[in-house]
Amino acid sequence: MDTKLTSLDQFKSWAKENGFIFPSSEIYGGFQAVYDFGHYGYLLKENIKNLWQKAMWQERDDVVSLDSGIFMHPKTWEASGHVGGFSDVLVEDKKTHKRYRADHLIEEFLDSNSEFEIQNSKFDEEIVTALEKKDMDKIAPEKLAIIIQELGVKSPDGNDLAEPRNFNLLVKSNLGTTDATFNEENVTYLRGETCQGIYLNYKNVLDNLRVKVPFGIAQVGKAFRNEIVARQFVFRTREFEQMELQYFIHPDMNDEVYAMWKEERINWYTNVLGIDKASLKFRPHEKLIFYAKAAEDVTYNFNSMGKFDEIEGIHARSDYDLSQHAKFSGQKLDYFDQEKGERYTPWIVEASCGLNRLVMMVIDHFWENEKIDDSGDEKRDYRTVLRLPKNLAPIKVAILPLSKKEDLQNKAHEVKKMLQSDYMTEYDETASIGKRYRRQDEIGTPYCVTIDFETLEDNAVTIRDRDSMQQERVKVDELKDYFSEKFS
Ligand code: ATP
Numbered sequence: 001m002d003t004k005l006t007s008l009d010q011f012k013s014w015a016k017e018n019g020f021i022f023p024s025s026e027i028y029g030g031f032q033a034v035y036d037f038g039h040y041g042y043l044l045k046e047n048i049k050n051l052w053q054k055a056m057w058q059e060r061d062d063v064v065s066l067d068s069g070i071f072m073h074p075k076t077w078e079a080s081g082h083v084g085g086f087s088d089v090l091v092e093d094k095k096t097h098k099r100y101r102a103d104h105l106i107e108e109f110l111d112s113n114s115e116f117e118i119q120n121s122k123f124d125e126e127i128v129t130a131l132e133k134k135d136m137d138k139i140a141p142e143k144l145a146i147i148i149q150e151l152g153v154k155s156p157d158g159n160d161l162a163e164p165r166n167f168n169l170l171v172k173s174n175l176g177t178t179d180a181t182f183n184e185e186n187v188t189y190l191r192g193e194t195c196q197g198i199y200l201n202y203k204n205v206l207d208n209l210r211v212k213v214p215f216g217i218a219q220v221g222k223a224f225r226n227e228i229v230a231r232q233f234v235f236r237t238r239e240f241e242q243m244e245l246q247y248f249i250h251p252d253m254n255d256e257v258y259a260m261w262k263e264e265r266i267n268w269y270t271n272v273l274g275i276d277k278a279s280l281k282f283r284p285h286e287k288l289i290f291y292a293k294a295a296e297d298v299t300y301n302f303n304s305m306g307k308f309d310e311i312e313g314i315h316a317r318s319d320y321d322l323s324q325h326a327k328f329s330g331q332k333l334d335y336f337d338q339e340k341g342e343r344y345t346p347w348i349v350e351a352s353c354g355l356n357r358l359v360m361m362v363i364d365h366f367w368e369n370e371k372i373d374d375s376g377d378e379k380r381d382y383r384t385v386l387r388l389p390k391n392l393a394p395i396k397v398a399i400l401p402l403s404k405k406e407d408l409q410n411k412a413h414e415v416k417k418m419l420q421s422d423y424m425t426e427y428d429e430t431a432s433i434g435k436r437y438r439r440q441d442e443i444g445t446p447y448c449v450t451i452d453f454e455t456l457e458d459n460a461v462t463i464r465d466r467d468s469m470q471q472e473r474v475k476v477d478e479l480k481d482y483f484s485e486k487f488s
Pocket of ligand 1: 193227235310352354357
C-alpha cells in the first residue's frame with residue numbers, strides 16, 4: 001500500500017469523503033474548475049490564512065492590511081496590461097472540440113517524443129530555443145501553430161488540432177449596466193489578482209496610515225481567472241483565494257529586499273507550516289518580463305502530482321505598477337522622502353501565493369498511510385493519519401463518549417462546553433470507539449478525549465494522542481491546563 005497520496009483522483013475522492021473539499025454544483029452534474037470547501041477544509045484554510053496574516057502584519061511593524069473590492073474601475077486592467085496581454089494560447093481538438101493550452105500540449109509532446117526533429121526550415125531561432133528548452137511560455141500563437149503543424153502534435157484523444165488563438169483570462173461582468181446598455185466598452189471585470197486593489201490604494205494608505213517607505217500592504221481575497229485547462233483539482237481553479245504582499249521600497253533597496261522576502265517566505269513554510277525544506281525549491285523564471293528585475297517561484301514537491309509545482313511567486317516588479325496606474329489615472333503615485341528631500345516612484349517587491357494551493361500542499365505533505373499492524377488484513381494494518389501541525393488542525397480536540405448512555409452523553413457535553421471556547425472541538429458518538437479514533441486521525445485531530453463509565457466515578461477521561469496513539473488518564477478538572485500546555 002502506498003504511504004502517500006499518489007494521484008489527484010485519489011486526493012479528490014479523499015477530500016470529498018472526509019468533508020474537506022467538494023466539487024461545485026454536483027447536484028446539477030458539476031461545474032468545472034470550481035470547488036467548495038467543507039467544514040474541515042474551510043477550517044484548515046482559515047488556519048493557514050490566519051498564520052499568514054500573523055506573519056505579515058501582526059509580527060511586523062512595516063506591513064498594513066487591506067480588504068479591497070473584487071470590482072475595480074475597468075481602466076485598472078488596461079493599466080495593468082491584463083486586458084491586452086493576460087491571455088493563454090488555446091487550441092481546440094477539431095473532433096471533440098475540447099480546448100487545451102497549446103504550450104502544455106507541445107511540452108507534453110516533447111516529453112514523450114525525445115527524438116523529435118529540430119532541424120526545420122520553418123523553425124526560427126526563437127522556436128529552436130523554445131524546443132531545446134522544452135519551454136513554450138510566451139511563444140506567440142503563430143509560432144505555436146508552426147510547431148504543432150511541423151511536429152504533428154495531436155490532441156490527447158489523437159485528433160487534429162485547430163489554429164491556436166489567444167484567450168483572455170479575465171472574467172467579464174455586466175456590473176452597473178442593463179442588458180440594453182451593456183457592451184464591450186463598459187464591461188467590468190472580476191479581479192484577476194488581488195494586488196491591483198493594493199496599487200489603487202497606495203495613495204490612501206500613504207496619506208492616511210502614517211507609513212514610510214519601506215512598507216508593505218498585504219491582503220487576502222478572491223481572484224477569478226478564466227483558466228482554460230483546470231483539471232488539477234484545487235491547484236488551478238477559476239475562482240480562488242490569493243494572499244498577496246506588495247512591499248514598497250526605494251529602488252536602491254531592491255536586491256536586499258528581494259533576498260529578505262525570499263528568506264522570510266521560505267522560513268514561513270518550514271517553521272510555521274512545518275513543510276520539510278527538501279520538499280521546497282525556488283524556481284527562477286526562465287524569461288523575465290521586460291519590467292521585472294527578478295522573479296522566482298516557490299515550488300513544492302506534490303506527492304499527488306509527482307512533481308514540483310508553483311505555490312508562490314516572489315517578484316521584483318520595479319516601478320511598473322505605480323507608474324502604469326499614474327499614467328492611466330493622471331494621478332501622482334510617487335513618494336517624497338522628507339529626510340533626504342528626494343521624490344521618486346517606489347519600486348515593488350511582491351510575494352504572492354494561492355491559499356487553495358497551500359491547503360492542497362499541507363494535506364499532500366502531512367497525509368500518510370501508516371502501517372500499524374501485521375495481521376494481513378489491510379484495513380486493520382493501516383491507518384490514514386493527517387499529521388498536521390497542531391496549529392493547522394481543523395479540529396483540535398474530539399470529545400467521544402464511549403457509548404450512547406445518557407449519563408455519558410451528558411458528561412461528554414459538559415467536557416465539550418468546558419473546552420470549546422478555547423479550541424475548535426467536535427462531539428462524536430457514532431460507530432465504535434476504534435472507528436471514531438480512525439476518523440479523527442484521518443482529519444488530523446491531535447487529541448481525542450474519551451468519556452467512559454469510570455469517568456462517572458473518578459471524574460477523569462482518557463486522552464489519546466494522534467501521532468503516538470498513546471493514551472493517558474487526566475482529571476476533568478485538569479483538562480484546561482493540560483491542553484493549554486499541549487497547544488502552547
Ligand atoms: P501559474 O503559472 O500556475 O498559472 P501564475 O504564475 O499565473 O500561476 P500568479 O499570477 O503569480 O500565478 O499568482 C500568484 C499565485 O496565485 C500563484 O503562485 C498560485 O499559488 C496562485 N494561483 C494563480 N492562479 C491560480 C489558479 N487558477 N488557481 C489557484 N491558484 C492560483
